[in-house]
Amino acid sequence: MGRTLRDVMSPRPVTMHTGTTVLEAARKMRDDDIGDVLVMRDGGVAGIVTDRDIVVRVLAEGLEPHSISVSQVMSEDPVCLSPDDSVDRATELMRSKAIRRIPVVEGGEPVGIVSIGDLAIDADGERALADISKAPANN
Numbered sequence: 001m002g003r004t005l006r007d008v009m010s011p012r013p014v015t016m017h018t019g020t021t022v023l024e025a026a027r028k029m030r031d032d033d034i035g036d037v038l039v040m041r042d043g044g045v046a047g048i049v050t051d052r053d054i055v056v057r058v059l060a061e062g063l064e065p066h067s068i069s070v071s072q073v074m075s076e077d078p079v080c081l082s083p084d085d086s087v088d089r090a091t092e093l094m095r096s097k098a099i100r101r102i103p104v105v106e107g108g109e110p111v112g113i114v115s116i117g118d119l120a121i122d123a124d125g126e127r128a129l130a131d132i133s134k135a136p137a138n139n
Contacts, residue, residue: 005090006083009104009112015040018071022058025049025070038103038110039074045103045110047074080105090114
């Protein structure tokens with residue numbers, strides 16, 4: 001059997017509620033040296049905010065990060081996988097949907113996140129990275 005997301009994911013993702021400001025999220029990303037936070041609503045993953053989202057959707061638009069909530073700039077309803085899903089499945093989803101991070105959820109709770117960089121750990125990671133990097137960025 002191939003590697004699973006449990007083998008390559010970054011565990012213990014940082015989560016925030018929908019009303020958290022973008023400024024708070026950016027500071028958390030800086031302090032924890034991470035590039036994303038999961039946005040939670042009603043006990044589930046409602047979205048994801050990345051450092052790129054903050055730059056493109058807030059700063060480049062001239063908005064104030066202390067007055068914008070993460071729910072206003074998040075990518076909603078992200079594709080989520082189980083820790084027992086295969087690395088191949090994550091790679092295919094990233095390629096087909098042009099995404100670079102997938103929350104990993106178990107029993108309704110986020111337990112990790114798998115990113116394009118995490119896939120580099122897999123034996124086929126180099127090819128997967130190249131294919132995913134060629135995909136157009138989502139807005």
